[in-house]
Amino acid sequence: MTPTRRHDSTLWETELDTGDPTRVSDPTRVSDLLREAISLLTAAEVPTPETDALTLLAHAWGIDRTALSRKRLFDDPVPTDTRNEFARLCERRRARVPLQHLTGIAHFRHLELRVGPGVFVPRPETELIVGAALAELTGRGRTGRPFVIDLCSGSGAITLALATEFEGVDVLGVERESAALDWARENLGLTRLGDSSVEFLQADATTITASRPELIGHADVVVTNPPYVPDDAVPRDREVADHDPAAALYGGESGLEVPALIVVEAESLLRPGGLLLMEHGEEQGERVRELMESTASLRQAATHPDYTGRDRFTLARRQAP
Secondary structure: OOOOOOOOOOOOOOOOOOOOOOOOOOOOEHHHHHHHHHHHHHHOOOOOHHHHHHHHHHHHHOOOHHHHHHHHHOOOEOOHHHHHHHHHHHHHHHOOOOHHHHHOEEEEOOEEEEOOOOOOOOOHHHHHHHHHHHHHHHHOOOOOOOEEEEEOOOOOHHHHHHHHHOOOOEEEEEEOOHHHHHHHHHHHHOOOOOOOEEEEEEOOOOOHHHHOHHHOOOEEEEEEOOOOEOOOOOOOOHHHHHHOOHHHHEOOOOOOHHHHHHHHHHHHHEEEEEEEEEEOOOOOHHHHHHHHHOOOOEEEEEEEEOOOOOEEEEEEEEOOO
């Protein structure tokens, strides 16, 4: 396909080579709009051009992907205002604005979270640490309501997933950055908690025990996805480097200075027998285990892989005195 595009218009004007001499191109219909968008995003090296084009067209049209599939099957015409909005969104995606910023939604486990500038977009691999935390809550041998602390809670993804997937848990999300906290509280307002409870607290995860000493020794689980990228290791993906907040990415010179401080805080927050779960980079598992085992009471440190088999999170249990 060789499209010609008039860049001074928000609505593409294209001449498309469809590869079928019997087919007349019509850039107002679903198939040709998608074909042009996929070509545009592919040229911009967007990792998933077809998925993104479908998502953006459904969003511009105000319909879900199932409805769009039907319209694609019958190659329906697309309203002018939808075409204009779709073109605008695709141009921004071509500039590597995150897809989730354009739609305003990030999918995380069963949740649809509101996200945008100022908050880290949750990643699929983080879903695994939620699964491990849920397994701990399910298998714990204590009565009463469990208490979980989520340090560096960001959009509230981990906090809200735990609260909605385990009936009757109290979860405290701790986040320092005001913009991220605003997104978390918005997501809380849109989430049905059932018998669980959630509170979001603005505080520094590395000094939380100083500001809230009443929390010391009370958590059954502490879970955290802290900043762990080394300060000089700029992420390759422009969506991350240009749009995820630096406070959620960079963890110090080695990447583990901030996580090391959080390990110390987590040890104080956990009750004897409680579990710490920390996400980290694929090359940091051994060092994180060493950080945990170097504390006075965290033991049995073990690292677990993500969907690709790379080290992704480490857990350790606080031993009884």
